[in-house]
Amino acid sequence: MTQHSAGPQGVGPAETPPAPAEVEQPTTPGARKRLSRGQLTFRRFLRNKTAVVGAIVIITLAIIAAIGPELFYWKFDDIDYDAFLKGPDSNHILGTTQAGRDVLALTLRGMSKSLIIGFMVALIATSIAALVGATAAYVGGFTEKAILWxxxxxxxxxxxxxxxxxxxGGPQGPNAWLLLVVLLAIFGWPLSSRVVRSLTLSVKEREYIQAAKFMGLPAWKIIIRHIIPNVSSLLIIDATLGVGYAILAETGLSYFGFxxxxxxxxxxxxxxxxxxMATTYPWVFMGPATVLVILVMSVNAVGDGLRDALDPTSGSGGRA
Incomplete structure (x- = not known):
């Protein structure tokens, strides 16, 4: 015969208490989820409408420069022998040059070349600045003095x-512009490297750097794996603004024929x-000049937006 134990009142079978349910944290309207650094930076960037517009303009111009020449009838090296210095019309939207070349096709080609040069110079110069500045501060001693000299x-x-x-006096030909990229990058890193050095001096004594050193990691691994990622905020801003610098530098040199x-x-x-011919045949000048102004202003707007978004002194405290 089955025995039943008495319940709290002495009658009926004793019931097994239910398993405790997972306690839910109360949700209040003021409670917000903590964001990662990347999410926080992205949200801060989106709040800067000028920077967002600048990013959209740069992406749009890059797409146009990439696919525009394939969709457009006239190529940058085509010559229309029936249209020399002809104003804008349905056949040539931005007119033609003295040599009969379509200004719109030339502008697309020029914008593509300037963007490529700008991004390549910024990437190379920022990489050199990061490595040289971090190495000088981390190694110290005679190496630091030689690098600073x-x-x-x-x-x-x-x-x-x-x-x-x-x-x-350099090489000529279709790839001669690569020499210009190298030269602009060589002269574009020194000032940024000094800033990287200053930031590295404040980072090199932190616990995780000392721990990596005690673990026997070589200096180059510590610099690449631990120091440079922790000064990446500056490097991102520097690379972005470096694109505008490189485009203007290339424009100035090309303007004078160099x-x-x-x-x-x-x-x-x-x-x-x-x-x-800016006053007599303005369409030859206005197209590329307008694109240059819009491009550089957009790059600078994105750089300013990134600087504000990556600013560690912001009062949001990591919450959106």
């Missing part, structure tokens, strides 16, 4: 004149050609 020397060299001389050489073209080459 080289940096100071690079800062006083008249880079514009030196680049002009080297490119004039940058991208014919038959290739860039925004600087087009502006230099159109400047002589």
């Amino acid at each position: 080289i940096v100071d020397l690079m800062l006083v060299i008249p880079s514009f004149l030196l680049i002009a001389v080297i490119t004039t 940058g991208v050489q014919a038959p290739d073209t860039s925004l600087g080459t087009l502006i230099g050609e159109g400047a002589r």
Whole structure:
């Protein structure tokens, strides 16, 4: 016969108490989920409407520069023998040059070349600045003094004149612009490397750096794995603003005939050609000049937005 134990009142079978349910945290309207650093940075960036517009403009111009020449009838090196210095019309939307080349096709080609040069120079220069600045601060001693001496020397060299001389006597051909990229990158890193060095001095004594050192990691691994990622905020901003610097530097050199050489073209080459006819045949000048202004303003807007988004002194405390 089955025995039943008495319940609390002495009658009926004793009931097994239910398993405790998982306690739910109360949700209040003020409670918000903590965000990761990347999410927080992205949200801060989105709050800056000017920076968002700048990013959209850069992406749009890059897409147009990439696929525009494939969709457009006229190519940058085509010559229309029936339209020399002809104003904008249905056949040539931005008119033609003195040589009968379509201004819109030239502008697309020039924008593509200037964007490629700008991004390549920014990437190379920022990478050199990160490695040199972090190495100088981490290693110290004679190595740091030698690196700082080289940096100071690079800062006083008249880079514009030196680049002009080297490119004039350098190799010619369709890939000659790569020499311009290398030269602009070589003279574009010294100032940023000093800032990276200053940040590295404040990072190198932290616990995780000391722990990596005691574990026997070589200096180059500590620099690449631990120091550079912790100064990446500055490097992202520096690379972004470096694109604008490189585009303007390339434009200035090409304007004076020391940058991208014919038959290739860039925004600087087009502006230099159109400047002589800015008052008589303004369409030759206005197209590339307008694109240059919009492009540089957009890059600077994105750089300012990233600087604000990555600012550690913001009062949001990691919450959205």
